[in-house]
Amino acid sequence: MYIIDNEWISLDRLEWILHNGDPVVLGENARNRIQKCRDFLNTRVQEGDTLIYGINTGFGALCNTLISPSGLALLQRNVVLSHACGVGEEVPAEIVKRMLLLKALGLSHGNSGVQVETIERLLYFYNNDILPVVYQQGSLGASGDLVPLAHLSLPIIGEGEVHVNGERRNAIDVLPEHGLKPLVLQSKEGLALLNGTQFMSAYASYAVANSRKLWKQFNAISALSLEAYDGIRSPFQSNVNTIRNQKGQIETAEIMWNYLENSEMSGREKAYVQDPYSFRCIPQVHGASKDTIDHCALIVEREINAVTDNPTIFPEDDDVVSAGNFHGQPLAFVMDFLAIALAELASISERRIYKLISGTRGLPDFLIAQPGLNSGFMVSQYTAASIVSQNKQLCTPASVDTIDSSNGQEDHVSMGANAATKLYRVVENAYSIQGIELLNASQAMDFRTEKCGPKIEALRKSYRKRVPFITDDTYLHPLIAESISFVKYELSIDE
Numbered sequence: 001m002y003i004i005d006n007e008w009i010s011l012d013r014l015e016w017i018l019h020n021g022d023p024v025v026l027g028e029n030a031r032n033r034i035q036k037c038r039d040f041l042n043t044r045v046q047e048g049d050t051l052i053y054g055i056n057t058g059f060g061a062l063c064n065t066l067i068s069p070s071g072l073a074l075l076q077r078n079v080v081l082s083h084a085c086g087v088g089e090e091v092p093a094e095i096v097k098r099m100l101l102l103k104a105l106g107l108s109h110g111n112s113g114v115q116v117e118t119i120e121r122l123l124y125f126y127n128n129d130i131l132p133v134v135y136q137q138g139s140l141g142a143s144g145d146l147v148p149l150a151h152l153s154l155p156i157i158g159e160g161e162v163h164v165n166g167e168r169r170n171a172i173d174v175l176p177e178h179g180l181k182p183l184v185l186q187s188k189e190g191l192a193l194l195n196g197t198q199f200m201s202a203y204a205s206y207a208v209a210n211s212r213k214l215w216k217q218f219n220a221i222s223a224l225s226l227e228a229y230d231g232i233r234s235p236f237q238s239n240v241n242t243i244r245n246q247k248g249q250i251e252t253a254e255i256m257w258n259y260l261e262n263s264e265m266s267g268r269e270k271a272y273v274q275d276p277y278s279f280r281c282i283p284q285v286h287g288a289s290k291d292t293i294d295h296c297a298l299i300v301e302r303e304i305n306a307v308t309d310n311p312t313i314f315p316e317d318d319d320v321v322s323a324g325n326f327h328g329q330p331l332a333f334v335m336d337f338l339a340i341a342l343a344e345l346a347s348i349s350e351r352r353i354y355k356l357i358s359g360t361r362g363l364p365d366f367l368i369a370q371p372g373l374n375s376g377f378m379v380s381q382y383t384a385a386s387i388v389s390q391n392k393q394l395c396t397p398a399s400v401d402t403i404d405s406s407n408g409q410e411d412h413v414s415m416g417a418n419a420a421t422k423l424y425r426v427v428e429n430a431y432s433i434q435g436i437e438l439l440n441a442s443q444a445m446d447f448r449t450e451k452c453g454p455k456i457e458a459l460r461k462s463y464r465k466r467v468p469f470i471t472d473d474t475y476l477h478p479l480i481a482e483s484i485s486f487v488k489y490e491l492s493i494d495e
Contacts, residue, residue, distance in 0.1 A: 003027040004108050004123075011301045015209050017101070023127040024101065026108060026119060033110025034119065038186075040315035041113040045072070045187050053311050053322040055113075055188045076190030077157055083150035083194055084160065086135030091148065091199075093131050093163060095424075098202035099152055100126040102304055106196050111307045111314065113188040121156050121183055130174060133161040134199075140405060141328035141416030144308060145199030148417070153193040158182030188311075195309035200331045203420035204300045207338055210427050211293045214434065215286065216493040218345050219252060220459055221438050222282050223259035225352045226266070227452040228444035230361045231279045233257070233266040241283050248294070249287030256282060264450035272361075278351035285348050292341035296334040303331055328416030332399035335419040339426045343391040346426075346433040350384040353437050356444045357381055367443045374473045377440050380480065384436045387429045394422045394429075435484035438463060443470060459491075466490075 002017050005027025009017075017024060026034075044052065046069075051057050056067050067075050091099075104122040107114050125131070132155050138147025154160025155171035158181075162171050175181065185193075225231075234240075241253035260266040274280060311322040357377050359365035368376025398419035404411050442460055446469045451457055466486050467479050 001025060004105060005029045006033065006109060008305055009105065011205060011208055011297055011304070014101075014205060014304060018098065024104070024123050026116065026123070030108045030110070031116055034108060034114065034116050036315050037110045037113050037313050038115055040318075041188060041313055041320075042186075044320065045069070052320050055191075055311070055320075072187040073184055076185035076187065079190040079194060080150050080153050080157060080185070081159065083146050084154050086138035086147045086151050088135050088137035091134040091136055092424075095202045095206060096131045096134050096152070096163075097126060097129070098205060099134070099148070099198045100131075102198040102201055102205070103149070103152065103193070103196065105304060106198060106306065106308055107192060109307050111312045112192040112309050113313045114192045115183075115186060115189065118156065118183060118185070118189055118193070121180070124178070124180070125155065125162075128178065129164065130155070130178070131163045132171070133163065133168065136417075136421050139199055139417035140403065140410075140413035141197075141200055141332055141418070141420075142326070142405075142413030143410055144195035144197060144310070144326035145328075145417060146194045148199040149194045149196060152198075153190070156183050156193070157185060188313075192309045195326045197303060197306075197308045197326065197328050197331055197416070200328050200335070200416045200420045201300060201303045203424055204296070204331050204335055204338075205304060207335065207342075207420075207423050207427050208293065208297045208300050210431075211296075211338060211342055213493075214342065214345060214427070214430050215290055215293060217434055217487055217491055218349060219255050219282075219286060220259065220456065220493050221434060221441060221487075222279075222286070222349070222352060223256055224445060224452060224456050224460060225356060225437060225441040226256075226275075226279050226282075227260070227263060227456060228265075228363070228441050228448065229275070229279060229352070229355060230265065230268075230270065230272075230448075231275045232270055232272065233260045233263075235275070235280045236260065236283060244284075246284075246287055246291065248290035249283045251290060252287040253283035259453050259456055261453055263453035263456070265448060265452055268450060276351070276355055278348050278355060282348070285344060289341040289345050292337055296338045296341075299330050299334045328414035329399070332414040332416030332419045335416065335423045336395070336397040336399045339391075339395050339419070339423045342423075342426050342430045343388070343395050346391055346430045347388050349433050349437045350381070350388045353381050353384050353440050356440045363444055363447055367440060367447070368473070369471060376470070376473065377443060377476075380436050380440060380476060383480070384433050387432050391426050391429050394426050398422060431488045432480075432484050434487045436480060438487060439467060439480060439483045442467070462491075 002024045134151040139145040158172045236253045236256040308325045365371035366376030366378040368374040398415040401415045
């Protein structure tokens with residue numbers, strides 16, 4: 001069991017929670033803060049008719065319209081219903097589950113005015129894999145992720161649909177099976193559920209976790225490519241990288257040097273003075289991506305520990321503040337930046353693939369024994385090239401865009417939600433490129449008599465249990481799919 005109790009949660013801890021499988025519950029400190037905030041808000045609402053945005057007023061451009069006390073509960077239900085207008089593809093289940101957890105975390109700080117029961121309902125859905133149907137399109141990434149979070153919240157009030165036990169069902173039919181009834185939202189709760197950056201931060205945290213994995217694996221696979229290409233080890237030695245004084249470059253070079261230690265291939269005499277950039281500049285390119293991943297991780301970690309709804313409530317100060325913590329600009333920037341960093345890892349990978357199939361340095365054309373009769377791995381590079389080009393298109397920044405909404409009240413938006421969904425596609429594309437490089441590098445290495453360094457030999461041996469050496473042309477799609485599955489789900493790099 002993991003207890004949420006207002007402690008700082010690192011991204012590593014978040015991943016542990018998500019993958020450990022233990023139930024998540026509220027701690028006593030969090031419960032007390034949540035209840036204290038709810039009690040304070042009840043008192044403020046009962047005291048008079050002072051306008052408090054989203055609590056006794058309408059929303060957006062209707063912020064000056066007073067709502068009578070008798071209509072406050074209906075107001076909150078209505079905002080969830082009216083804002084659930086998403087379209088497009090469904091958000092993947094793994095992202096929806098993150099959204100549930102991150103929404104509960106954001107509300108648990110005791111500055112949002114929700115009931116304890118409301119957060120417990122989010123955690124019940126999380127713990128029991130009752131995953132609301134959420135759509136990818138609809139958020140501007142400014143007033144929080146209003147539209148996707150509305151879909152996330154519908155089942156709490158008995159509306160919308162959920163995925164449970166592999167079925168898509170109406171939430172109102174699922175709740176009784178778990179002994180649950182639809183919640184009646186109190187003042188401010190609908191807005192608290194909808195305001196916030198949990199759609200963006202769910203995608204961002206997923207991307208950071210996978211970026212770290214991809215970076216480690218690209219280092220190992222590029223070492224295999226370098227060995228297969230009969231590349232030179234000296235660009236990875238300490239002195240030349242230390243004088244550049246870039247942290248990611250130094251770290252990458254050290255990892256690569258260790259991979260190449262005790263290698264028969266890298267230790268043999270070379271006939272070449274230097275390698276192409278795609279091999280020689282691995283520390284510089286992979287290292288820059290690592291520095292970017294680290295920066296993005298810092299911003300995302302802050303965000304998952306933040307209060308991002310509006311208005312925010314401070315019982316200790318007797319204050320309710322209507323501000324803009326929901327604005328997704330910090331996430332929009334770093335998700336655009338992270339997409340670029342991942343796209344570059346994939347781009348330099350495709351260039352190594354191109355070199356491996358080029359019929360140079362003692363390797364056969366297109367990595368096949370009888371080129372001409374066989375096309376070999378020629379067109380696997382086409383596939384990689386098409387994905388790399390798509391990544392370049394996906395890296396057009398979303399965060400420089402904005403559009404006016406809500407009759408001008410919400411006049412600058414982050415477009416972070418579009419940055420999030422684009423980034424997700426770049427992550428998946430990077431795995432595809434990585435799988436194709438491993439396919440080609442392993443094939444190329446099998447034409448060598450010498451061995452790689454021990455760690456890379458272990459990687460190649462593990463991979464060969466899944467994907468065989470190819471002697472003649474064969475149906476390549478299943479082998480590429482198997483290779484992608486290997487790098488995404490099976491490969492684990494311990495550096």
